[in-house]
Amino acid sequence: MRIVSADTGGALLDGEYEPIGLIATAAVLVEKPFRTASLSIEKYSNPFDYDMSGRDAIKDETLLALKLAKKVKPDVIHLDSSLGGIPVRHLDDVTIDALRISDRGKAVWHDIGKELRPIVKRFWENTGIDVLAVGKSSVAVRVAEIYAGLYSTKWGIEYALKEGAARIGLPRYMKVELKRGILRGESLDPREGGLYGEIFPEVEEPVSIEVYPNPVARTFMVVEIKV
Amino acid sequence: MRIVSADTGGALLDGEYEPIGLIATAAVLVEKPFRTASLSIEKYSNPFDYDMSGRDAIKDETLLALKLAKKVKPDVIHLDSSLGGIPVRHLDDVTIDALRISDRGKAVWHDIGKELRPIVKRFWENTGIDVLAVGKSSVAVRVAEIYAGLYSTKWGIEYALKEGAARIGLPRYMKVELKRGILRGESLDPREGGLYGEIFPEVEEPVSIEVYPNPVARTFMVVEIKV
Amino acid sequence: MRIVSADTGGALLDGEYEPIGLIATAAVLVEKPFRTASLSIEKYSNPFDYDMSGRDAIKDETLLALKLAKKVKPDVIHLDSSLGGIPVRHLDDVTIDALRISDRGKAVWHDIGKELRPIVKRFWENTGIDVLAVGKSSVAVRVAEIYAGLYSTKWGIEYALKEGAARIGLPRYMKVELKRGILRGESLDPREGGLYGEIFPEVEEPVSIEVYPNPVARTFMVVEIKV
Numbered sequence: 185m186r187i188v189s190a191d192t193g194g195a196l197l198d199g200e201y202e203p204i205g206l207i208a209t210a211a212v213l214v215e216k217p218f219r220t221a222s223l224s225i226e227k228y229s230n231p232f233d234y235d236m237s238g239r240d241a242i243k244d245e246t247l248l249a250l251k252l253a254k255k256v257k258p259d260v261i262h263l264d265s266s267l268g269g270i271p272v273r274h275l276d277d278v279t280i281d282a283l284r285i286s287d288r289g290k291a292v293w294h295d296i297g298k299e300l301r302p303i304v305k306r307f308w309e310n311t312g313i314d315v316l317a318v319g320k321s322s323v324a325v326r327v328a329e330i331y332a333g334l335y336s337t338k339w340g341i342e343y344a345l346k347e348g349a350a351r352i353g354l355p356r357y358m359k360v361e362l363k364r365g366i367l368r369g370e371s372l373d374p375r376e377g378g379l380y381g382e383i384f385p386e387v388e389e390p391v392s393i394e395v396y397p398n399p400v401a402r403t404f405m406v407v408e409i410k411v
Numbered sequence: 412m413r414i415v416s417a418d419t420g421g422a423l424l425d426g427e428y429e430p431i432g433l434i435a436t437a438a439v440l441v442e443k444p445f446r447t448a449s450l451s452i453e454k455y456s457n458p459f460d461y462d463m464s465g466r467d468a469i470k471d472e473t474l475l476a477l478k479l480a481k482k483v484k485p486d487v488i489h490l491d492s493s494l495g496g497i498p499v500r501h502l503d504d505v506t507i508d509a510l511r512i513s514d515r516g517k518a519v520w521h522d523i524g525k526e527l528r529p530i531v532k533r534f535w536e537n538t539g540i541d542v543l544a545v546g547k548s549s550v551a552v553r554v555a556e557i558y559a560g561l562y563s564t565k566w567g568i569e570y571a572l573k574e575g576a577a578r579i580g581l582p583r584y585m586k587v588e589l590k591r592g593i594l595r596g597e598s599l600d601p602r603e604g605g606l607y608g609e610i611f612p613e614v615e616e617p618v619s620i621e622v623y624p625n626p627v628a629r630t631f632m633v634v635e636i637k638v
Numbered sequence: 639m640r641i642v643s644a645d646t647g648g649a650l651l652d653g654e655y656e657p658i659g660l661i662a663t664a665a666v667l668v669e670k671p672f673r674t675a676s677l678s679i680e681k682y683s684n685p686f687d688y689d690m691s692g693r694d695a696i697k698d699e700t701l702l703a704l705k706l707a708k709k710v711k712p713d714v715i716h717l718d719s720s721l722g723g724i725p726v727r728h729l730d731d732v733t734i735d736a737l738r739i740s741d742r743g744k745a746v747w748h749d750i751g752k753e754l755r756p757i758v759k760r761f762w763e764n765t766g767i768d769v770l771a772v773g774k775s776s777v778a779v780r781v782a783e784i785y786a787g788l789y790s791t792k793w794g795i796e797y798a799l800k801e802g803a804a805r806i807g808l809p810r811y812m813k814v815e816l817k818r819g820i821l822r823g824e825s826l827d828p829r830e831g832g833l834y835g836e837i838f839p840e841v842e843e844p845v846s847i848e849v850y851p852n853p854v855a856r857t858f859m860v861v862e863i864k865v
Contacts, residue, residue: 199639201639216623218624376629397777399668412655
């Protein structure tokens, strides 16, 4: 089973450790034994002008996942939306209303479904690859989340090289480490069975990276970068 | 405190990593310091013809726990049913209806209560040992779950010796390892304080065992066995 | 960010591993990198005569936190009450009724709010330091919980020196270790990023300390102390 997935995560934090906006969307190809990505691509957002409603995130994720899927032809695409694994091409208005999710979730899907459903449907007609709204039960979604944290850290390093410093809030229970040019991210939840990711940020200047718990968001870590 | 408990777990998986049916029920005797079983017995089901409603599981578990309890005379028996620790002999129809559980849960207990209550009551009258519906808060239930995963893996090894290969889905966040004839299972949740189990599957032929995350069931591991 | 927080935890257990009453409230000063306390103070309760409604705990915690805050002048005070981070000085009757919490929680706050609100408001007027009901999302609250477990263990050692033995139930997923005069407590949840605490109990006689899972409260550990 070869799975493409995408997720958005990693936030620029203010002085009170509260998120200003999200930074990166990552799409990943996850193959057996399903612990990391064999390939990843990213897209950066502007955290200073970020739509926190979740609409932008799910659109970015779908489009980035399709971009990677066109290249690697997976068996299936997993989105980070916990709708029980329903194919997104089935999400017409009647089906959305029948879902057992919050009214806010329904409003988001009514809104973005109009735009995404034709795209996803055409992709399925052309390739036979389905886009499923599986959410948290997918390991591939979690691997994408770890990569979003890695790319957000990379963004933070570049930001710090310009601005002198950056504080990045990582996705839930993961840590990062920069060692010999490799930026490695690991899940802090051993129940997940050892999920991790690695990217190569090509940092030229020496930067100092400190990882510690976000005091106002238990189980979330902060990456503090100083040049 | 000497506790007997029983649980069912471990599933034969199809090519999409979805469960075909459950494999093993284990009953265990758990004594201080409550990290593993001092004794265990098992009963196998037919995963190709498995009742997924939960009725068979709870019956099998009760009967297997009583079988072990007859032998080892524990202080108490814990069942994997989260009804707040109520003695099963109290579960008449009126009491079941008053429980704060789902309607589906009530239907199951109305059904199996008729059969189990007289058995459990007689056992209590003869021995003074109570059967409590404690569920997830019991460490003994979790140890039984780990043993169910171990016996399912043993079943998977025997299946693979006949069929060439097997994919077993382990109970939640546990791993297994076969080393010098010992099949050892460990909880992947360190919050549980180091729960584990060991059985001796007496495998004659060399088999290859690989453990990795189930891609469609986060925090659940797959054991893939090849001969 | 310098945070003062307080929490109550650690219970004297009976022979069935059920709590008789809570033992210690700890107030802590938590500073960057937010993994432990730079200062802690404690207050002991009488576990044999303990109010299990939660009213005493939240009062003790608020007063002990204010006592420490007077000395160390933090930026903010975090209480272990999950009301979304609302300042306690805002908790008048109308606001309490509008909270999305249980009726039992509202009753407790109606009751203790009368007593605590004027104290907390005066403290804020004099110092500018706010007391927030943040609860479980605060790392400082969790560090206070770990220290409550440490002081409860210290209390248990002193109790065992008089009575011969003691069984203490620690707060959720933490362990303790006594080594070269240092009593160290560590979170068992790696997702929290390495939270710990240390106190110096000044034990003169040798005591034996055993830590193992509470059989009837999964993810909670027992400290058994023998002289």
